[in-house]
Amino acid sequence: MIISVASGKGGTGKTTIAVNMAASAPESAQLLDCDVEAPNAHLFLNPSIYETEPIFVPVPEIDETKCTHCKKCAEICRFKAIAVIGETVLTFPEMCHSCGGCVVVCPESAVTETGRRIGEIEKGRAGEIDFVHGRMRVGEAMSPPLIRKVRACRDPRKTTIIDAPPGTSCPAVAAVKKTDFVLMVTEPTPFGLHDLKLAVGAVRILGIPCGLVINRSDIGNDRVREYAADADIPVLMEIPFDRKIAGAYSRGILMIDALPEWKERFETLYRDIADCVRRGCER
Ligand code: SF4
């Protein structure tokens, strides 16, 4: 079973839910932190890292001795990652999507691929939890290839919990697609509701069942609950604002360690999701 924990907007408490659920799972779980631009699950789990792997993506390299400056490579590139100006071919590796189109169309075989490092993945263990996260290099714009590398570390023998990046664009989709359940974390504010609706729209296109955790549930208003009822999305947990929870978060302590009464609630959350996946709940 793969559970992804997602949120339309950042700062809703997504990582808190992912790490506490992983630590409450009845069997040993795997936590994949796919929020590669700002990974922070490790701050709560303190894993011992046993392997670091640099991740490269292919980008074009031009052999100027073969190039006739025909511009075919620049014409095919939808991302403006290659340009021919006079007798010079310029490449912009940060904008390249590694599609390989320029390599294929070059009539002179002047384009080859070279590897560009975009970040690394780190694997570790935190007690019973298998841990993997990606760290994107500062200034990189293309996180999905790194997210896919983190996803590829999945151990199919374990329950996998994915901490997805916030939002509804390519990185979030790369993290949640082909998962069994998306747990959305939101807060009951107009911003929370707005971004939740976008995220639910994306998840529904992907055909994945979803449920909701309402964090800081005693702020804001009831609109998120009303929306969830109308959209037939189960509210699986509500977490009120609590200084002790905020304090534990700021010190990098798991909520279930700081407030043990929450352990059972996270176990119930996990069980409810597992039941839903087993029953083939509505998408
Ligand atoms: S397609 Fe090949 S030959 Fe034409 S401009 Fe690009 S690199 Fe040069």
Ligand code: SF4
């Ligand atoms: S590999 Fe694709 S995205 Fe990158 S420069 Fe070539 S055509 Fe553009």
